[in-house]
Amino acid sequence: MIHHLEQITPTGVYFTSLSFKKDExxxxxxxxxxxxxxxxxxxxxxxxxxxxxxxxxxxxxxxGTGALKFQIVTSVKSSISGDETQP
Known part of the structure; x- marks a missing residue:
């Protein structure tokens, strides 16, 4: 899943923390x-x-930088949350 997040994160977005809890x-x-x-x-x-x-x-x-600090919460789709081969 981390690799997938890396692939879909555009230039200019930087993670400060990332946490996984069950399917969230x-x-x-x-x-x-x-x-x-x-x-x-x-x-x-x-x-x-x-x-x-x-x-x-x-x-x-x-x-003065104009940067936006944010938190996003998302769910892992249930069809893959138990799949150990996920990206």
Whole structure:
């Protein structure tokens, strides 16, 4: 699954933490632009491995960079959550 996330993460999005809990993934990350965040969110929503993608926290960095700090929670689709051969 980590390899899949790496493949669908656009330039300008950087993970600060990643956690897995049963069939749920929580991603804390920073996006350089709102375009990068939108592309990443769309990539997650169209992933064949993930469902129920939601941004649960979004903050604009006020230090002048304009970066967006966010948290996304998503579910691993049940058809693959028990499959040890997943990407």
């Amino acid at each position: 993934i929580t991603i804390h990350a920073t996006a350089n632009t709102s375009t990068s965040l939108t592309l990443f969110t769309n990539n997650l929503k169209t992933s064949k491995y993930l469902s129920d993608v939601s941004i649960t926290n979004l903050l604009r960095d006020v230090s």
